[in-house]
Amino acid sequence: MRRLGGLPIGVFDSGVGGLTVLRALRREMPSERLLYFGDTARVPYGTKSKETVTRYALEVAAFLEGRGVKHLVVACNSATALALPALRRAARVPVTGVIEPAVRAARRAARDGVVGVIGTEATVASGAYQEAWTKSGGRGRVVSAACPLFVPLVEEGWWDTEVTRAVARVYLRPLLKARPRALILGCTHYPLLKPVLSRCAGPKVALIDSGSETAAEVRLELESRGLLRRAGRGTEGFFVTDGPERFKRLAHRFLGHAADPRVVRFEG
Amino acid sequence: MRRLGGLPIGVFDSGVGGLTVLRALRREMPSERLLYFGDTARVPYGTKSKETVTRYALEVAAFLEGRGVKHLVVACNSATALALPALRRAARVPVTGVIEPAVRAARRAARDGVVGVIGTEATVASGAYQEAWTKSGGRGRVVSAACPLFVPLVEEGWWDTEVTRAVARVYLRPLLKARPRALILGCTHYPLLKPVLSRCAGPKVALIDSGSETAAEVRLELESRGLLRRAGRGTEGFFVTDGPERFKRLAHRFLGHAADPRVVRFEG
Numbered sequence: 001m002r003r004l005g006g007l008p009i010g011v012f013d014s015g016v017g018g019l020t021v022l023r024a025l026r027r028e029m030p031s032e033r034l035l036y037f038g039d040t041a042r043v044p045y046g047t048k049s050k051e052t053v054t055r056y057a058l059e060v061a062a063f064l065e066g067r068g069v070k071h072l073v074v075a076c077n078s079a080t081a082l083a084l085p086a087l088r089r090a091a092r093v094p095v096t097g098v099i100e101p102a103v104r105a106a107r108r109a110a111r112d113g114v115v116g117v118i119g120t121e122a123t124v125a126s127g128a129y130q131e132a133w134t135k136s137g138g139r140g141r142v143v144s145a146a147c148p149l150f151v152p153l154v155e156e157g158w159w160d161t162e163v164t165r166a167v168a169r170v171y172l173r174p175l176l177k178a179r180p181r182a183l184i185l186g187c188t189h190y191p192l193l194k195p196v197l198s199r200c201a202g203p204k205v206a207l208i209d210s211g212s213e214t215a216a217e218v219r220l221e222l223e224s225r226g227l228l229r230r231a232g233r234g235t236e237g238f239f240v241t242d243g244p245e246r247f248k249r250l251a252h253r254f255l256g257h258a259a260d261p262r263v264v265r266f267e268g
Numbered sequence: 269m270r271r272l273g274g275l276p277i278g279v280f281d282s283g284v285g286g287l288t289v290l291r292a293l294r295r296e297m298p299s300e301r302l303l304y305f306g307d308t309a310r311v312p313y314g315t316k317s318k319e320t321v322t323r324y325a326l327e328v329a330a331f332l333e334g335r336g337v338k339h340l341v342v343a344c345n346s347a348t349a350l351a352l353p354a355l356r357r358a359a360r361v362p363v364t365g366v367i368e369p370a371v372r373a374a375r376r377a378a379r380d381g382v383v384g385v386i387g388t389e390a391t392v393a394s395g396a397y398q399e400a401w402t403k404s405g406g407r408g409r410v411v412s413a414a415c416p417l418f419v420p421l422v423e424e425g426w427w428d429t430e431v432t433r434a435v436a437r438v439y440l441r442p443l444l445k446a447r448p449r450a451l452i453l454g455c456t457h458y459p460l461l462k463p464v465l466s467r468c469a470g471p472k473v474a475l476i477d478s479g480s481e482t483a484a485e486v487r488l489e490l491e492s493r494g495l496l497r498r499a500g501r502g503t504e505g506f507f508v509t510d511g512p513e514r515f516k517r518l519a520h521r522f523l524g525h526a527a528d529p530r531v532v533r534f535e536g
Binding site: 040043047048052148149151153162163167170243 | 308309311315316317320389416417419420421423424426430431434435438510511514
């Protein structure tokens with residue numbers, strides 16, 4: 001068990017957004033070894049078909065399993081929405097996605113009240129949050145809004161500018177009319193907009209950061225399996241499929257420290 | 269010649285941006301048959317390596333040549349910047365990219381004055397406009413600015429909103445300090461922002477729309493080869509590699525009329 005506990009946790013995303021989940025995992029588990037995979041050659045997953053995203057996700061998961069991970073975290077809403085069941089069937093290790101932990105946290109926060117979900121066009125159109133909500137026994141209404149400009153605003157580094165505040169007002173206004181008690185940040189880029197979003201939504205709305213919720217669940221699961229690494233310095237390794245320079249630049253912004261990725265090429 | 273003249277013009281882009289070029293071609297040549305190819309499964313090209321973009325562009329060009337086109341228009345700045353020479357070597361028909369026509373128009377407008385170029389991060393980083401400018405004998409300085417938020421703003425349909433005006437001011441301010449006489453819209457999405465950009469840049473700056481300039485050159489070339497279709501109603505056909513619904517929605521916005529694409533799958 002000791003040996004297994006020393007293995008890294010594999011974290012993957014289509015690009016850089018999942019770095020907010022990596023950050024949350026690190027905060028929750030300072031001693032863990034973390035391997036991050038950004039499929040930057042094939043980003044975005046959100047506009048691709050279920051078959052394609054599943055194929056890509058399985059390929060990345062197999063790569064990370066090949067490096068010997070003890071747990072897989074799908075730090076990508078599109079991959080979670082479209083490929084989680086296939087990943088769970090294929091992987092030899094437990095797989096945690098970002099949707100279920102966020103929905104559980106939203107249920108605790110909203111009780112039977114209205115829950116808001118914001119995400120990319122693809123995530124909202126997939127209905128994955130509504131489905132997970134119903135499956136979890138949630139009764140309140142789910143209202144959602146696609147916010148396609150948030151990802152480019154975050155990647156541009158405009159986390160709290162006048163423009164970003166104006167965009168947030170436009171996107172959230174119709175959703176806030178439904179008076180949600182909780183608002184799920186259904187895209188791994190959005191935690192970086194928390195200050196703007198929480199001011200815009202007001203103090204009565206609990207913001208649910210799927211990264212933090214996912215990290216907390218992964219920790220519990222590792223603990224219960226006796227696989228949590230409790231001592232020693234945590235380490236990080238990074239893999240991308242293209243554009244290492246852009247990744248480096250954005251990763252520094254997202255994580256607050258350097259990340260030097262190795263480039264992996266898949267066929268096709 | 270008559271028979272050849274009746275063949276379509278092939279137009280391709282990584283996504284929907286090239287539709288502004290299609291629109292310009294239609295305006296310039298009402299009787300032409302136009303085939304548009306949007307490589308929506310692999311968009312964006314701008315973050316991919318030269319080798320990858322060249323491979324994709326050759327694949328699309330071969331597909332369009334296989335449909336029997338008389339001319340190819342690369343309605344994509346990234347593909348023009350990275351793959352035009354390879355396309356010209358491979359294609360049996362003449363190939364026109366969007367960069368050279370825009371640079372020629374900018375030379376006419378700016379004389380020896382400063383020229384501004386705005387585009388995506390990748391286009392600006394490629395230095396392709398600077399290179400084409402120097403090659404064309406241009407002497408004035410080229411100043412450029414990457415405007416990564418413009419594409420998502422256009423695709424969101426926010427062509428002339430307060431947010432878009434604010435973003436334009438932020439992006440253009442440093443560039444306008446160099447007092448350019450012409451401003452090249454180095455991305456096929458940007459013509460849809462013309463009202464905002466021209467107000468922001470002021471009346472002394474000539475906006476160069478690469479789509480219009482490209483269309484004018486294609487017309488001249490077809491005329492000189494006796495291949496211009498002068499009579500009859502023009503027709504349009506559309507191909508995409510993924511996401512036909514999203515393409516349809518955006519195409520309607522870009523063109524002002526319906527576009528019903530057929531889906532083509534390439535391997536990989």
